[in-house]
Amino acid sequence: MRSTKIRLGLVQQSNTDNIRLNVDKLVANIEWCASKEAQLIVLPELHNSLYFCQTENIKNFDISESIPGYSTKLFGNLAKKFGVILILSLFEKRTFGIYHNTAVVIEKNGSIAGKYRKMHIPDDPSYYEKFYFTPGDLGFQVIRTSIGNLGILLCWDQWYPEAARLMALAGADILIYPTAIGHFVSDTNEEKKKQKNAWIISQQAHAIHNGLFVTAVNRVGYEVDHSNRYDDGILFWGSSFICDPQGEIIDKASDIREENIIVDINFNKQKKIRCTWPFLRDRRIDAYQNLICRFID
Amino acid sequence: MRSTKIRLGLVQQSNTDNIRLNVDKLVANIEWCASKEAQLIVLPELHNSLYFCQTENIKNFDISESIPGYSTKLFGNLAKKFGVILILSLFEKRTFGIYHNTAVVIEKNGSIAGKYRKMHIPDDPSYYEKFYFTPGDLGFQVIRTSIGNLGILLCWDQWYPEAARLMALAGADILIYPTAIGHFVSDTNEEKKKQKNAWIISQQAHAIHNGLFVTAVNRVGYEVDHSNRYDDGILFWGSSFICDPQGEIIDKASDIREENIIVDINFNKQKKIRCTWPFLRDRRIDAYQNLICRFID
Numbered sequence: 001m002r003s004t005k006i007r008l009g010l011v012q013q014s015n016t017d018n019i020r021l022n023v024d025k026l027v028a029n030i031e032w033c034a035s036k037e038a039q040l041i042v043l044p045e046l047h048n049s050l051y052f053c054q055t056e057n058i059k060n061f062d063i064s065e066s067i068p069g070y071s072t073k074l075f076g077n078l079a080k081k082f083g084v085i086l087i088l089s090l091f092e093k094r095t096f097g098i099y100h101n102t103a104v105v106i107e108k109n110g111s112i113a114g115k116y117r118k119m120h121i122p123d124d125p126s127y128y129e130k131f132y133f134t135p136g137d138l139g140f141q142v143i144r145t146s147i148g149n150l151g152i153l154l155c156w157d158q159w160y161p162e163a164a165r166l167m168a169l170a171g172a173d174i175l176i177y178p179t180a181i182g183h184f185v186s187d188t189n190e191e192k193k194k195q196k197n198a199w200i201i202s203q204q205a206h207a208i209h210n211g212l213f214v215t216a217v218n219r220v221g222y223e224v225d226h227s228n229r230y231d232d233g234i235l236f237w238g239s240s241f242i243c244d245p246q247g248e249i250i251d252k253a254s255d256i257r258e259e260n261i262i263v264d265i266n267f268n269k270q271k272k273i274r275c276t277w278p279f280l281r282d283r284r285i286d287a288y289q290n291l292i293c294r295f296i297d
Numbered sequence: 298m299r300s301t302k303i304r305l306g307l308v309q310q311s312n313t314d315n316i317r318l319n320v321d322k323l324v325a326n327i328e329w330c331a332s333k334e335a336q337l338i339v340l341p342e343l344h345n346s347l348y349f350c351q352t353e354n355i356k357n358f359d360i361s362e363s364i365p366g367y368s369t370k371l372f373g374n375l376a377k378k379f380g381v382i383l384i385l386s387l388f389e390k391r392t393f394g395i396y397h398n399t400a401v402v403i404e405k406n407g408s409i410a411g412k413y414r415k416m417h418i419p420d421d422p423s424y425y426e427k428f429y430f431t432p433g434d435l436g437f438q439v440i441r442t443s444i445g446n447l448g449i450l451l452c453w454d455q456w457y458p459e460a461a462r463l464m465a466l467a468g469a470d471i472l473i474y475p476t477a478i479g480h481f482v483s484d485t486n487e488e489k490k491k492q493k494n495a496w497i498i499s500q501q502a503h504a505i506h507n508g509l510f511v512t513a514v515n516r517v518g519y520e521v522d523h524s525n526r527y528d529d530g531i532l533f534w535g536s537s538f539i540c541d542p543q544g545e546i547i548d549k550a551s552d553i554r555e556e557n558i559i560v561d562i563n564f565n566k567q568k569k570i571r572c573t574w575p576f577l578r579d580r581r582i583d584a585y586q587n588l589i590c591r592f593i594d
Binding site for chain 1: 416417418419421432436437453456457458459460462463466467468491492494495498499501502503505506543544545573574575576577579580581582584585586587588589590591592593594
């Protein structure tokens with residue numbers, strides 16, 4: 001049903017305010033990964049543009065697009081040309097007033113295998129996503145492809161063990177997190193280190209708890225804050241990585257430079273770990289009802 | 298309602314087949330922690346005896362005890378004497394044929410504040426707990442004490458994000474994991490390292506995901522396997538630790554020696570982290586129903 005071994009390509013990229021140039025660079029990076037025989041290539045979250053959510057500005061809705069649309073056609077042609085599966089992350093316009101942060105899986109024949117609409121939407125200083133994105137309404141479904149079932153989640157989802165677990169229960173063979181996360185320039189070095197460590201640990205834990213390979217693909221580099229706070233902005237921390245079902249980091253990208261990573265994974269490792277660490281066997285599903293509570297008070 | 302700052306004492310101990318001597322050592326360790334003004338002292342899982350679950354032997358049921366009983370009385374007197382809260386971990390006899398792996402919280406006046414019966418029961422080579430312990434039937438309830446709400450969980454529970462989350466939703470101020478985990482002597486050094494790292498990462502993630510201090514208190518040292526496999530046995534890896542609500546390790550014990558750790562924690566840190574990383578705010582409780590499924594097939 002699925003491949004035992006697959007070769008992944010992770011594209012860690014920095015962007016400018018020129019979407020055309022960003023897309024050209026994505027195309028070149030995909031081409032490079034394909035030349036290294038990657039079969040599944042993952043792009044970072046909202047890869048066509050700057051991370052526009054640093055400010056709330058209705059002009060930004062102009063760069064949203066339909067699915068299918070411009071990007072699925074362009075990258076669909078590329079997927080077909082190279083015979084690779086592509087994970088896109090788009091600013092989806094569903095109708096005026098309803099927009100989503102949506103990942104799209106393109107099959108190697110260029111068709112849309114499925115999409116995932118980001119379920120957990122952040123809203124923190126400089127990450128004003130609740131202004132732009134309606135929370136996803138497709139749930140936590142795996143996307144079936146020619147090389148296996150992909151559990152696609154997006155950025156803020158990475159802090160939620162529920163999301164990872166639901167993808168595992170739905171039969172995911174791997175968890176994939178396109179993401180856009182960074183420090184404030186003004187954070188102390190100690191705080192920067194703590195935040196990035198927590199981000200890595202959180203996702204390693206999803207791998208361990210669910211016996212799954214996990215990969216996170218982040219953008220990298222500085223993007224200025226175009227709101228009134230010109231003195232700050234986000235330093236996207238890169239550090240895209242993949243870890244095995246025991247949480248061990250197999251490969252990791254730079255925290256400051258653009259970089260593509262090519263990595264082979266073998267699903268036999270997952271099979272072994274799921275048997276030696278049989279966590280799914282012992283879940284107390286008779287006692288988990290309160291997980292659908294906001295708080296027990 | 299609760300203290301802002303508390304001082305914890307973690308007792309990492311090795312045991313022999315002489316329960317009397319083990320208890321004497323526990324008493325001395327508690328006394329030492331109390332002399333350092335610890336207010337809450339945590340003992341490792343099944344601290345009175347060897348880790349008898351390495352083999353399935355009905356003679357081992359003879360060391361089970363009622364709650365209240367021998368240990369709650371002995372340690373209750375000690376808690377009262379020193380004015381400290383104690384976390385015990387006992388082999389509970391409920392009736393003939395129903396035994397539990399049970400943690401008991403003793404208030405500083407010597408009374409029983411509450412108990413937690415281990416919900417997730419392992420069964421792996423040398424950890425034959427399903428033979429001894431009926432799965433807990435008290436659910437994931439916090440135990441209210443004079444210094445705050447304690448989320449007590451035990452060993453195998455530490456691999457389950459559901460358990461940590463349910464304790465957080467029930468209002469836990471801290472997660473406490475008495476545990477008994479180690480390597481096989483015959484494991485490779487690489488495998489030993491991976492397992493211990495995964496164990497730490499898993500619990501750091503509970504801290505991060507729930508904005509809670511987390512502590513794990515493990516036994517340490519070698520215990521022979523008394524079944525037919527005399528060539529192996531478990532090397533309990535110690536490494537008891539406490540981490541903050543960002544998952545950062547505050548203090549950690551030796552992986553080979555007995556050691557008591559005294560550590561101060563400040564709940565103001567939790568308050569701050571819960572606001573800057575507001576994960577609980579954005580849980581998609583409308584989309585988590587499938588968490589009570591075994592598998593979605």
